[in-house]
Amino acid sequence: MRLKGKVALLTGAAAAIKGELMGFGGAAAHVFAREGAKVVLTDIRDELGDRAAEALRAAGHDARYMHLDVTSEEEWTRVIDAVMAMHGRLDILFNNAGVGFPRKVEDITLAIWEQELNVHAKGVFLGTRTAIPAMRKGGGGSIINTSSVMGIVGSPTSPAYSAAKGAITVFTKSAALQYAKENIRINSVHPGYADTPLTEQRFNDPAVRQVLIDRTPMGRLGTADDIANGVLFLASDESSWVTGSELVIDGGMTAQ
Numbered sequence: 001m002r003l004k005g006k007v008a009l010l011t012g013a014a015a016a017i018k019g020e021l022m023g024f025g026g027a028a029a030h031v032f033a034r035e036g037a038k039v040v041l042t043d044i045r046d047e048l049g050d051r052a053a054e055a056l057r058a059a060g061h062d063a064r065y066m067h068l069d070v071t072s073e074e075e076w077t078r079v080i081d082a083v084m085a086m087h088g089r090l091d092i093l094f095n096n097a098g099v100g101f102p103r104k105v106e107d108i109t110l111a112i113w114e115q116e117l118n119v120h121a122k123g124v125f126l127g128t129r130t131a132i133p134a135m136r137k138g139g140g141g142s143i144i145n146t147s148s149v150m151g152i153v154g155s156p157t158s159p160a161y162s163a164a165k166g167a168i169t170v171f172t173k174s175a176a177l178q179y180a181k182e183n184i185r186i187n188s189v190h191p192g193y194a195d196t197p198l199t200e201q202r203f204n205d206p207a208v209r210q211v212l213i214d215r216t217p218m219g220r221l222g223t224a225d226d227i228a229n230g231v232l233f234l235a236s237d238e239s240s241w242v243t244g245s246e247l248v249i250d251g252g253m254t255a256q
């Protein structure tokens with residue numbers, strides 16, 4: 001029970017149904033719930049999210065789903081107000097929602113550029129800004145932002161994604177500095193190539209898959225649980241002296 005008594009809000013967490021391919025948010029929701037947290041799953045895929053929360057409740061967990069488009073200031077306020085009204089505290093925020101539109105620079109439309117920056121950089125900023133006052137009321141908290149290995153090194157396929165994830169990497173460190181004295185820890189997690197609903201179509205192409213496996217020293221792609229287990233450490237009090245850090249979970253990809 002590493003998160004006993006804690007309240008966790010997760011974005012991009014609708015893919016959380018056991019027996020189906022889970023995303024990082026979905027897998028983290030299961031791990032958090034298993035460790036005793038009350039979990040609030042959010043996403044824009046409402047039907048899937050509702051089913052996922054229902055299944056978690058059926059397994060005996062305290063879980064619910066709420067619609068949250070991370071690019072909307074109003075929706076962030078509504079959801080965090082609802083969490084505070086429901087549970088009276090917010091201890092953990094997993095800022096994890098994401099999109100991906102691989103393109104060469106010359107093929108990146110302004111709409112794609114803005115979508116990447118909005119969902120990733122603006123979404124993480126809005127979530128962090130809205131969560132901080134709620135966490136302060138409880139004496140602190142942990143915010144985990146999903147960046148990527150592509151927020152550390154360049155992406156051969158997705159410069160706009162890489163720019164957006166890079167923004168998360170350094171925003172995380174700056175915010176961590178500003179709130180360290182208030183016991184609000186803010187860290188980023190940097191997954192390598194992993195099988196999730198977001199990547200399923202692209203990574204299931206055998207030729208693409210082989211290239212990604214060849215780039216990964218450990219010789220396999222990651223799973224959502226590989227990432228969720230790292231996120232659990234950052235969410236729990238076991239990481240109580242960790243803030244502004246980059247947790248890389250990539251099978252060794254960025255070590256080379």
Ligand SMILES: NC(=O)c1ccc[n+]([C@@H]2O[C@H](COP(=O)([O-])OP(=O)(O)OC[C@H]3O[C@@H](n4cnc5c(N)ncnc54)[C@H](O)[C@@H]3O)[C@@H](O)[C@H]2O)c1
Pocket residue numbers: 011012013014015022023024025026042043044045068069070071096097098099100119146147148149190191192193194195196197198199
């Ligand atoms: N899978 C990988 O290889 C990989 C690697 C590095 C980083 N990531 C990042 O991990 C995060 C989770 O992705 P995943 O791979 O687990 O896939 P996923 O499909 O489970 O998660 C992405 C979720 O974000 C949701 N979403 C998209 N736009 C949104 C918005 N505006 N508001 C709220 N929710 C929105 C989607 O509906 C989806 O459920 C993303 O930020 C992604 O960029 C993934």
